[in-house]
Amino acid sequence: TRPRLDLARAASYLHPWPKSRGTRDATAVVSPDASVEDDVELGPYVVVNAGARIGKGSILQAGVCIGDGCCIGRDCILFPNVVLYPESRIGDRVVLHAGVVVGSDGFGYTVDGRRQWKFPQVGGIVIEDDVEIGANTTIDRGSLGTTRIGAGSKLDNLVQVAHNVEIGKHVVIASQTGISGSTVIEDYAVIGGQVGFGDHARVQSGAVIGSKAGVLPGKIVRGGEVYWGVPVRPL
Helix, strand or coil: CCHHHHHHHHHHHHCCCCCCCCCECCCCEECCCCEECCCCEECCCCEECCCCEECCCCEECCCCEECCCCEECCCCEECCCCEECCCEEECCCCEECCCCEEEECCCCEEECCCCEEECCCCCEEEECCCCEECCCCEEECCCCCEEEECCCCEECCCCEECCCCEECCCCEECCCCEECCCCEECCCCEECCCCEECCCCEECCCCEECCCCEECCCCEECCCCEEECCCCEEC
């Protein structure tokens, strides 16, 4: 009765993600203070910095850079040129497509009347199990708190997630969406492409927001309905 779901399940068996071969290219650079399981695959010019930990069966393809103190779980795949800033936390079976940046500084400044002063961007970043992040998506670390992507969520290419954003479990976010700081998107929400979020907005569980919608700062989008427009409103 659900042929698309049946096909997706069949395809996952017929075309599974690659498995680690446990090989390490001669150009890979691994700090002696890092902990990398024996069966982890490291491609050309991978860099793993001090204090990083990489779990069993994970694959780091060419040019991946893992910052100090990062933690990567089991059976993850990091495609070419993924960058994890220091102290990023990645769960099990996470897929990061090419060019993903995790843990970069959030965009936070305060003005004294003459110049902009950078607000501290020293918080955490956690990506939970079974998350998939599309190519060239950027996820900023928290400023003083933590940015979190919940288990099973899927983000498309070219999504911007700002500092202190909390995304729940099994959320789907399409390409070119921009999420401002301290926004909360609860479980099972669906966000279309090019949606813009102001800061401190909240999307309740199960809400659907159509493409190009604009969510004003502090707006609460109620669960269980479909929304669209600028400013966003029930369709």
